[in-house]
Amino acid sequence: MKKPVVLFIDDQQSARDLFIRLLDPARYQPVVAPGVKAAEDYLRTGPADVVVTDLRMPDVDGLEGLERLHAIDADLPVVLITAFGTVETAVEAMKRGAFDYLRKPFDPGELEIVIDRALQHRQLLQENKHLRSQVARNSTSAAIVCDAPAMLPVIRLISRVAGSDASVLMLGESGTGKDVFAQQIRKLSHRAAAPFVSINCSAIPEHLLESELFGHEKGAFSGANTARDGFFAEADGGTLFLDEIGDMSLALQPKLLRVLQNGEYYRVGSRRLAKTDVRLVSASNQAMEDLVERGQFRRDLYYRINTVRIDLPPLRQRMEDLPKLAELFLAKARERDPGLPSRWSAAALQALMAYHWPGNVRELQHMVQRAALVTDGDVIQPEALPEALQHSPAAKGLHVAEDLPFKEAKKSFEHSYFSRLLDRSGHNVQRAADAAGLHRSTLYEKLAALGIATEGESS
Numbered sequence: 136m137k138k139p140v141v142l143f144i145d146d147q148q149s150a151r152d153l154f155i156r157l158l159d160p161a162r163y164q165p166v167v168a169p170g171v172k173a174a175e176d177y178l179r180t181g182p183a184d185v186v187v188t189d190l191r192m193p194d195v196d197g198l199e200g201l202e203r204l205h206a207i208d209a210d211l212p213v214v215l216i217t218a219f220g221t222v223e224t225a226v227e228a229m230k231r232g233a234f235d236y237l238r239k240p241f242d243p244g245e246l247e248i249v250i251d252r253a254l255q256h257r258q259l260l261q262e263n264k265h266l267r268s269q270v271a272r273n274s275t276s277a278a279i280v281c282d283a284p285a286m287l288p289v290i291r292l293i294s295r296v297a298g299s300d301a302s303v304l305m306l307g308e309s310g311t312g313k314d315v316f317a318q319q320i321r322k323l324s325h326r327a328a329a330p331f332v333s334i335n336c337s338a339i340p341e342h343l344l345e346s347e348l349f350g351h352e353k354g355a356f357s358g359a360n361t362a363r364d365g366f367f368a369e370a371d372g373g374t375l376f377l378d379e380i381g382d383m384s385l386a387l388q389p390k391l392l393r394v395l396q397n398g399e400y401y402r403v404g405s406r407r408l409a410k411t412d413v414r415l416v417s418a419s420n421q422a423m424e425d426l427v428e429r430g431q432f433r434r435d436l437y438y439r440i441n442t443v444r445i446d447l448p449p450l451r452q453r454m455e456d457l458p459k460l461a462e463l464f465l466a467k468a469r470e471r472d473p474g475l476p477s478r479w480s481a482a483a484l485q486a487l488m489a490y491h492w493p494g495n496v497r498e499l500q501h502m503v504q505r506a507a508l509v510t511d512g513d514v515i516q517p518e519a520l521p522e523a524l525q526h527s528p529a530a531k532g533l534h535v536a537e538d539l540p541f542k543e544a545k546k547s548f549e550h551s552y553f554s555r556l557l558d559r560s561g562h563n564v565q566r567a568a569d570a571a572g573l574h575r576s577t578l579y580e581k582l583a584a585l586g587i588a589t590e591g592e593s594s
C-alpha cells in the first residue's frame with residue numbers, strides 16, 4: 136500500500152525538521168513547505184492526503200491558507216497547529232472547514248491520532264463522492280440530485296448491489312424517486328444494455344395482470360384473439376421493475392414466487408413451461424411488513440423480493456437537496472421553453488424550504504413547473520407559489536420541521552427568519568438590524584454564516 140502523504144507547512148526550518156523526525160517513516164510520507172505559497176505550488180502537481188500547518192506565518196496566515204488550499208482541493212483535511220493564545224482562531228478555522236487543531240506542544244502519539252482521523256475522513260469523503268458520481272451520472276435529462284446526508288445509505292446500497300443480480304425492494308413514499316433509482320440500478324448493472332420493463336401492479340386490473348406478466352395463448356380467455364408474450368418474456372435477459380408490488384393479488388403471488396425462484400412460468404392457457412432470466416427490482420409505498428402481518432402479502436414472496444431493501448427518505452428529511460432539485464427542474468422546464476424564468480428569488484426558495492412536501496420530489500417538480508409558467512419576469516417570486524406555501528406558519532418561519540436534529544432545525548429557523556427580515560426591510564441591513572434589535576455587524580455575521588446574500592451580491 137502507498138503511504139499517505141502528509142504535507143507540513145511551517146516557516147521555521149527547525150519546526151519542519153522536528154516534524155519529519157516525529158512522523159513514523161514506516162507509515163507516512165512527509166512533505167514540507169516553508170509557507171502557504173510553496174504549499175499551493177506543490178499541491179497543483181504533487182499528491183497530499185492531509186495538511187498540517189502552523190496557524191501563524193509571515194506570508195499568509197493559517198485561516199487564509201486554509202481557504203487557498205481548499206480552493207485547490209476541497210476535500211483536503213487541514214489540521215492547524217496552535218500556540219497559546221491562538222485557540223480561538225483555531226476554533227474559527229474549524230467553522231470554516233479546518234479538520235481539527237493541535238495544541239503546541241504535542242507528542243508524536245497525538246499527532247498520529249489526528250492525522251489518522253483526518254485520513255479516514257478524507258477516504259470517506261472520496262468514497263462518497265465516487266459513489267455519488269457513479270449513481271448520479273450526469274446527462275442533464277437524467278441528472279439525479281442526491282447530496283443530502285440522508286441519501287448516503289441509498290447511494291451506498293445502490294452502488295453495492297447494482298452489479299449483482301440480487302432482488303431489490305425499494306420502499307418510500309410516493310414521489311421519493313423509486314422509479315428514478317430503479318432505472319439507475321439497471322444502468323449500473325451488467326444488464327444495462329438489456330431491456331428494462333416497468334409495470335405498475337396497481338394500474339393493471341387484477342384479472343389482466345397475470346396475462347400481462349406471463350403472456351397468454353390464443354383463446355386462453357375471451358378476448359385473447361392472438362397469442363401474446365408477457366412482460367417476463369419481454370424482460371428476458373434484462374430487468375423487470377414491478378412498481379406497487381404490495382397491490383398484487385394473493386392469487387397471483389405464488390406464480391410470481393415460482394418464476395423468481397427458478398425462472399419458470401406458464402403462459403395463461405398453456406401447459407408448456409417457459410423460461411426467463413430477469414433481475415427483479417420492485418417498489419412499494421406501503422409498509423410491506425404490515426401487509427405480510429395482515430396476511431395480504433405472502434411472507435415467502437416478501438423474503439424473495441427483499442434480498443436488498445432500499446429505503447428512500449422523504450424529501451422533508453433531505454431538504455439540503457431541495458435548492459438543487461428546484462434548480463434542476465427549472466432548468467428542465469427551460470429546456471422545453473427557453474422563455475421561462477431562469478432564477479429563484481431567495482424568498483421563494485425560502486418558502487420552498489419551509490414547506491413539508493407530503494408529495495415529495497414529484498410535488499416539487501410540479502410546483503416548479505407551475506411557478507415557472509405563471510412568472511412573467513426572469514426571477515420566480517413567492518407569489519408564484521401556492522397559497523399554502525406563502526402563508527403557512529412554516530413559511531413565515533414560525534415553525535420548523537420537528538423531525539430535524541436541533542442544530543439543523545435552529546439553522547433552518549434562522550435562515551427563514553433572516554431571509555424574511557431582509558425582505559421586509561427592503562434589503563436594507565441597517566433597517567433589518569434595527570427591526571431585529573441586533574447590531575449591524577452581528578447581523579452581517581449571521582447572514583454570512585447562513586450564506587444569505589445581502590443586496591448587491593448575487594444569491
Ligand SMILES: Nc1ncnc2c1ncn2[C@@H]1O[C@H](COP(=O)(O)OP(=O)(O)O)[C@@H](O)[C@H]1O
Pocket residue numbers: 278279280281307308309310311312313314315316460463496497500
Ligand atoms: N433524486 C432525484 N433527482 C432528480 N429528480 C428526481 C429525484 N427523485 C425524483 N425525481 C423526479 O421526481 C419525480 C418523481 O420520482 P419517481 O421516481 O417517479 O417517484 P416514485 O416512483 O417514488 O413515486 C420524477 O419526475 C423524477 O424524475
Ligand SMILES: [Mg+2]
Pocket residue numbers: 310313314378
Ligand atoms: Mg413510481
